Amino acid sequence: MADANAQAEPQIRPIVPFLRLGNSRDEDYLFGSKCKNCGATYVGSRRYCGACSSEGPFEEKRLSKDGEVYVWSIIHQATPYVKAPYAVGIIDLPDGVSVNSNIEVEPAPENLKFGMKVKMYTEKVSEDREGNSYIGYRFRPA
Amino acid sequence: MREVAIVGVSMIKFGRYPDRDVADLAAQAGYQALSDAGATMKDVEALYSGNLYSTSGSGQRILQHLGQTGIPVVNVANACATGSTAFREAFFAIASGAYDAVMAVGSEQMGKQGLLGSRGDPATSLEGRVGSYMMPAVFGMAGMEHMRAHGTQQEHFALASVKNHFHSTANPLAQYQKESPLDEVMNSRPIAYPNTLLMCCPTGDGAAAAVLMSMEKARQYTTKPIKVAASVLTSDPFTPRDLTLPDVNTLTRNAAAIAYKQAGIEPKDLDMVELHDCFATAELLHYENLGLCATGDAGKFVASGAPWIGNKIPTRYQEDVAPFADKTYAPPTHTVVNASGGLLSKGHPLGATGVANIAEIVFHLRGQAGDRQVQGAKVGMAHVIGLGSACTLHVLTA
Numbered sequence: 001m002a003d004a005n006a007q008a009e010p011q012i013r014p015i016v017p018f019l020r021l022g023n024s025r026d027e028d029y030l031f032g033s034k035c036k037n038c039g040a041t042y043v044g045s046r047r048y049c050g051a052c053s054s055e056g057p058f059e060e061k062r063l064s065k066d067g068e069v070y071v072w073s074i075i076h077q078a079t080p081y082v083k084a085p086y087a088v089g090i091i092d093l094p095d096g097v098s099v100n101s102n103i104e105v106e107p108a109p110e111n112l113k114f115g116m117k118v119k120m121y122t123e124k125v126s127e128d129r130e131g132n133s134y135i136g137y138r139f140r141p142a
Numbered sequence: 143m144r145e146v147a148i149v150g151v152s153m154i155k156f157g158r159y160p161d162r163d164v165a166d167l168a169a170q171a172g173y174q175a176l177s178d179a180g181a182t183m184k185d186v187e188a189l190y191s192g193n194l195y196s197t198s199g200s201g202q203r204i205l206q207h208l209g210q211t212g213i214p215v216v217n218v219a220n221a222c223a224t225g226s227t228a229f230r231e232a233f234f235a236i237a238s239g240a241y242d243a244v245m246a247v248g249s250e251q252m253g254k255q256g257l258l259g260s261r262g263d264p265a266t267s268l269e270g271r272v273g274s275y276m277m278p279a280v281f282g283m284a285g286m287e288h289m290r291a292h293g294t295q296q297e298h299f300a301l302a303s304v305k306n307h308f309h310s311t312a313n314p315l316a317q318y319q320k321e322s323p324l325d326e327v328m329n330s331r332p333i334a335y336p337n338t339l340l341m342c343c344p345t346g347d348g349a350a351a352a353v354l355m356s357m358e359k360a361r362q363y364t365t366k367p368i369k370v371a372a373s374v375l376t377s378d379p380f381t382p383r384d385l386t387l388p389d390v391n392t393l394t395r396n397a398a399a400i401a402y403k404q405a406g407i408e409p410k411d412l413d414m415v416e417l418h419d420c421f422a423t424a425e426l427l428h429y430e431n432l433g434l435c436a437t438g439d440a441g442k443f444v445a446s447g448a449p450w451i452g453n454k455i456p457t458r459y460q461e462d463v464a465p466f467a468d469k470t471y472a473p474p475t476h477t478v479v480n481a482s483g484g485l486l487s488k489g490h491p492l493g494a495t496g497v498a499n500i501a502e503i504v505f506h507l508r509g510q511a512g513d514r515q516v517q518g519a520k521v522g523m524a525h526v527i528g529l530g531s532a533c534t535l536h537v538l539t540a
Contacts, residue, residue: 015266015268015271015272016268016272040380040382042385043385043386050380050385051380070287070290070383070387071283071286071287071290071387072283072286072335073274073279073282073283073286073334073335073336074332074334074335075270075274075278075279075282075334076331076332076333076334076335077278077331077333077334078270078274079267079269079270079276081264081267081270082269082270082271084270085332086270088273088274088279088283089273089283090283090383090386090387092383096382097382097386098382098383098386098387099273099386100272100273100274100275100386100387101272101273102270102271102272102273109335114286114290125271125272126264126265126266126267126271127265128265128266129265132265134265134266134271136268136271136272137272138272
């Protein structure tokens with residue numbers, strides 16, 4: 001009989017639903033879905049298409065780890081639990097989608113360029129009170 | 143659809159009112175708008191109340207102060223376009239013939255919490271862990287998109303703050319009425335590149351109200367009814383990056399095309415615009431989105447002096463502006479932008495903003511704007527954008 005007082009084993013969870021975790025951090029990847037009706041591509045999964053109003057169907061795509069910085073900013077005034085300043089950007093992926101991400105560089109304008117090549121990696125970004133770990137994605141210069 | 147007129151408006155001074163509740167602030171704005179119209183609660187057939195933080199029952203609580211006459215009350219929430227959406231519902235109530243006199247009130251009490259307070263379990267919050275989703279990041283990156291496409295400099299954006307803070311010195315209703323030369327804007331604390339502290343609107347408390355009537359009824363109350371020549375609301379159409387970086391441009395451009403057609407005017411006919419300068423970057427984007435200048439020319443436009451009161455750079459800022467001006471540039475419009483000081487100075491209590499912008503245009507069209515009066519103003523536009531996304535445009539004519 002299971003011990004009702006036993007602590008649940010802490011889990012490792014993706015912090016966003018469009019990040020799939022592998023057995024090691026090298027195997028983690030972002031996924032998207034492409035509408036076969038109109039070609040619009042989304043991060044994560046979709047039931048209906050916001051571009052063409054159809055129900056697809058959608059083809060799941062493993063998104064590339066290689067991206068380009070479309071635009072960037074340096075955030076100085078951050079939410080209380082995050083250390084500032086830090087760099088963020090909208091990263092365009094070759095699959096036709098963009099993601100919002102931290103960019104791991106010294107946060108100064110001279111270190112960031114429009115169109116700069118970056119590569120995705122994942123790491124633990126937080127832990128909750130039950131000891132569960134959350135894995136997030138980030139980009140750094142390629 | 144019949145003609146709709148604004149007969150009364152008011153805006154209480156935006157700021158911080160820790161000792162008063164939001165219904166009290168809203169009721170004050172409502173009472174003043176009724177007085178301005180020469181009307182009373184007995185004349186009001188329906189109330190449209192815009193409030194974002196206390197949506198449910200916000201309008202009923204106003205009537206507990208102003209008079210519980212039992213009229214229909216509609217409470218509206220639509221991001222930063224909350225107040226202007228409430229106004230638009232009021233507009234339709236008259237235009238459709240359902241009512242002859244209604245009131246729209248916008249109100250908000252934000253205190254000092256701003257938009258950075260964390261919600262929910264911080265362990266699963268994305269903010270700052272995988273990108274930034276708060277308004278400073280969104281409008282910082284929206285500005286960077288303009289820099290990328292057109293080579294706009296940080297100083298061009300900063301000039302919008304210099305202008306609006308200069309305008310605010312003549313607006314006793316603005317939360318801040320303090321000038322800020324270019325070096326002060328550039329050297330203030332960075333918030334989210336390229337916006338510094340003085341390039342971000344303050345949060346606070348406030349309320350504004352408008353009394354709308356059919357044109358026929360309005361003429362019984364005033365010899366100067368202000369006509370609502372266009373009322374437009376759009377949401378964000380699909381664009382490839384919109385779900386990642388909210389596209390604040392396309393829905394504003396779409397709204398502008400409809401508004402100009404509805405009102406039968408062109409951008410050059412506008413004497414003034416109150417536009418949604420939640421951040422200095424946003425102001426420049428919207429010059430182009432509203433057709434006040436060509437795409438890519440926003441930096442030249444602000445430096446040309448055209449959107450400043452008097453349509454020229456004040457003498458004491460000429461040195462600041464000169465390095466960023468193109469002497470060969472001829473601005474296509476001479477529309478004064480944000481004579482009130484804009485959200486950057488006036489403040490941005492979310493639900494109040496959309497009605498306050500309309501009140502400001504009315505003050506000018508009636509010639510009641512004091513030292514900030516846009517001389518001879520006959521046609522004005524009020525623009526609001528709320529992320530998520532909603533854009534309202536109202537064209538008002540004297």
